[in-house]
């Protein structure tokens with residue numbers, strides 16, 4: 191037994207399932223070390239930034255082996271106690287190393303040990319005297335007049351970038367105004383960033399629509415729950431007014447001096463959505479998007495934590511934004527797969543959000559036109575309150591869905607004659623047409639007619655995709671690229687043909703059928719450059735008689751009222767997918783894309799090309815009956831004992847060496863033994879057994895209830911980390927996996 195001493199327990203961002211004991215930094219009493227503060231500590235041969243979890247008078251380590259922390263980096267805890275607790279829960283639930291979990295929740299500069307202070311920005315603003323000057327009196331100094339006018343539009347002060355459009359000379363002009371005592375330069379914290387291009391104008395003449403009955407009811411029910419935990423599932427077709435419900439509930443929460451956190455899918459976070467929030471709420475927003483600099487991200491994070499910004503909008507990782515006065519959480523399109531993190535700490539933002547709401551005692555609203563089976567199951571079991579919006583708002587009719595049986599149709603690059611005719615009819619009426627094909631590139635396969643050679647990736651079990659514009663063969667899995675061969679590498683002679691269609695090829699065919707018409711293609715390739723997606727959407731917003739062709743990037747988010755026809759080129763891709771969620775995903779995607787048609791006063795039409803028109807999936811979809819469809823699917827899942835009627839965890843392993851992953855997983859299966867109430871399935875090679883030159887395999891755990899599965903993982907996972915076989919593979923555990931590959 192060691193003598194009692196001052197021990198501080200620290201989490202460090204390393205892949206180890208433990209915390210680390212240190213002595214306090216020199217000259218710092220234990221009492222001033224509080225959970226959630228950062229320490230710089232010696233670690234291995236270098237140093238790390240760690241987060242204090244707690245203090246203690248005992249350590250399991252002998253005194254001689256305890257190291258002293260180097261420095262205390264904070265005077266206040268970085269994270270409120272509630273957040274620290276939530277993250278500890280998440281680390282335990284997902285069986286992920288606590289240090290890594292805690293540090294995912296921090297913005298980059300804080301992870302790196304930078305001070306938790308907002309960077310100051312220099313701003314130029316008019317003095318009281320300057321504001322009284324009438325620019326017209328400065329006719330002889332037009333540059334000064336222009337600067338004065340510009341500054342009048344920025345009562346909080348303008349940054350250099352706001353003034354740059356005036357021309358490079360503005361700094362000299364500013365000095366002249368300052369000399370007259372009309373202008374001053376100040377250093378103030380940057381306001382939380384919203385998306386660029388959403389200026390203060392256009393706000394004043396906005397009048398929100400009056401809520402219809404079911405909307406009012408939903409808002410009221412949600413607002414009655416402010417101050418205690420309730421999970422709501424708000425189900426309503428695209429265009430039924432869910433966003434309007436969010437906005438009103440947020441207004442009420444903010445009026446009670448509470449903060450609202452809004453999560454949207456990765457592709458749902460468009461400037462159009464942010465503008466809508468700004469126009470309606472007229473409140474400062476903190477928007478977390480991928481375009482933020484590290485400094486901007488930190489500023490927004492601090493503003494949320496310190497309660498300086500009432501509304502926070504962001505994608506998946508924004509679920510970890512600390513809030514001073516949490517009031518309401520909203521998750522739009524709750525079924526969207528982008529809420530699940532697919533690498534490292536594999537959390538599900540929706541599930542974290544629900545737990546966060548429960549721990550903070552606040553309501554959470556999950557909204558969707560096509561809720562996930564998990565959420566429907568929770569609603570049916572009474573754990574979520576189910577709210578419905580059944581009609582499209584503003585009197586818009588639901589789009590008419592129709593199947594095009596293409597079994598006996600000649601197709602021109604995937605386009606059937608009836609579809610082309612319907613497109614012509616809608617374009618003749620000056621409307622826009624949207625075509626959906628979830629496959630980018632020119633063609634998915636390059637094939638030799640003489641010897642049967644197919645272009646495959648040397649590092650993955652996958653075909654290489656032909657890309658015309660970039661003149662290459664591209665692996666969409668490992669990103670490797672090869673020049674297009676002009677002769678068959680197999681036989682050296684045969685003619686090579688590109689089989690099948692990607693968006694690039696369909697674009698080419700459309701240009702042939704509709705010469706002179708503007709065709710806008712939206713996929714990962716056409717939107718690679720920063721701002722190009724925005725530019726394409728802006729063209730559509732102002733345009734007419736255009737064809738929009740795209741992958742799932744166009745399925746949601748942007749509101750394009752001139753689209754009256756939606757064509758789904760290949761609905762069969764998802765019908766017989768390997769994953770048990772394939773049908774659910776396909777239905778959600780079809781309804782989502784269909785929802786883009788006829789959102790304003792015009793009724794929309796949706797044509798779905800398929801070779802399996804009698805597939806049961808379509809029957810419910812054509813009737814817009816997602817409820818009936820999901821009931822069927824849930825029944826199937828119940829019979830097969832699959833989620834949400836069972837819980838899963840997937841242990842994955844990969845290595846360059848072919849045997850190592852299976853050997854590791856066999857050891858894992860051996861260690862698991864025959865656990866009570868848990869099935870251990872496998873190990874087996876992954877559906878894509880080789881990716882980026884690595885062999886992959888997996889072991890599946892399946893259980894009726896969560897508790898026995900978690901008891902097993904609690905025992906198994908830390909032990910696996912210490913096993914010698916683990917050193918020969920890269921392995922990870924996925925609790926509640928969304929994809930089984």
Ligand code: ADP
Nearest residue numbers: 399400401402428429430431432433434583584
């Ligand atoms: P969702 O989020 O369910 O797709 P939105 O809230 O975006 O639906 O509403 C769809 C369209 O209908 C928007 O243009 C919105 O301004 C409009 N809208 C919403 N509620 C009403 C209402 N009560 N009356 C008239 N128009 C409405």
Ligand code: ZN
Nearest residue numbers: 647650665668
């Ligand atoms: Zn590859």
Ligand code: ZN
Nearest residue numbers: 638641678684
């Ligand atoms: Zn050949």
